[in-house]
Amino acid sequence: MQCIEITVTPAGATRVETKGFAGPSCRAASKPYEEALGTQSAETLAPEYHAAAPVAQTVDQRA
């Protein structure tokens, strides 16, 4: 399941982590939260980020 986990420490340090996404779609999903919270200070890409996102299929119907 896709989700965004946001962890805030008692000192106010905030970490945004996306889970269950393949490819760069995770950035689009979490960007509104990152921008709403403040300014990005660091980013780490997980191996899943570089995984190929599934390609949308077209249905080819022939008579």
Added chain:
Amino acid sequence: MSHIVTVAAKATDPAALAAACDRLKLPPPQTDTVTYFDRSVQTGLTIRPPGFVYPIVCDVETGDLYHDTYEGRWGDECFVGRLLQAYAVEKTKLQARARGHRCMETALADGSVRLTVTAGAAGFGDAPQYLTTGEAA
């Protein structure tokens, strides 16, 4: 996981700041001008935690917080972090509500708060939705 981003929280939303004060059982922030001990002057939304000699001033244009706790003698320095934590939590909840996402809050043993945001069947707005082979068939 897909990626991790560290964000320096900036308190730019008055509504989230008011919600943070409510969460911490403080009176709502008031617009005021404060002259600190060093004669520096800050205007913005002021928060008056118990035990603080000088209030915390939030400049919502920049999101910066100003305070003078004199190394803890004039107020608990840790409270400034707790205010920023409460702001980030309430801002995330407001953002989730505005985008139609669900947001579940969990208190962690170290005092941190974890918010798990899910989008349900509609998916995350700007995230492209892909069909799997099974779904397309």
